[in-house]
Amino acid sequence: MSDVKKFMYLNRRAPYGTIYAWESLEVILIGAAFDQEVSLMCMDDGVYQLVKGSDTSQSDMKNFMPTYRTLGDYGVRHMYVDKASLEARGLTQDDLIEVAWEDFETEEEVDNIVEIVDADQVAKLMAESEVVFS
């Protein structure tokens, strides 16, 4: 298992106006499929990617929000949200989706891996990661 690296996916874009969020999600799923240690970091407009209640029925776009809820099942262990970005947008944890995680070997379970972190933690978490994708 020496090939396992700590991957962090840095999301800073809103979900629908550009293709960045969608493409990032695709890459996250690929990374997770290779059994790497994967975390997400949402900051700036990236926090909008985790807001629940999206309805694209009148937009002629695919609603890809449900895919975020499955990331725990794909082995994504942490989904961090930058506190300052959330507050600047008038949002709280109640506005965000919940994502459950379970280790099928050890049966360890976590109800919600979406976690709000402050600026110092954000910097530390990024520094600790071996690879940061953006």
Next chain:
Amino acid sequence: MADLHTVNKSPFEKNSLETAIRYSLAGSSILLLEDGVYGATKGTAMEGMVKDAMGDRKVYALRSDLMARAIKEDRVIDGVQIVDYAGFVDLVEANDKVQAWL
């Protein structure tokens, strides 16, 4: 003489909304669409700027884009009028021209 100014960028990522407000005349209309609708939400760092603009301009937001971005009507700043695609067409028709702030 009145113009319709459209803003389709998030006010947190680009200054399109700020500039549109700065260079639009009293009596003009500003339509927020696509990621621009984030500017119509309550409780954000941009709310004061939008409310100030509404003193002498009308601000609109496109319903389908609000819905896609999970912005419920009760989270939209009071006074911002929500319009559908037909309302968008009406705004275009009612104004002298459309100026897009990309």
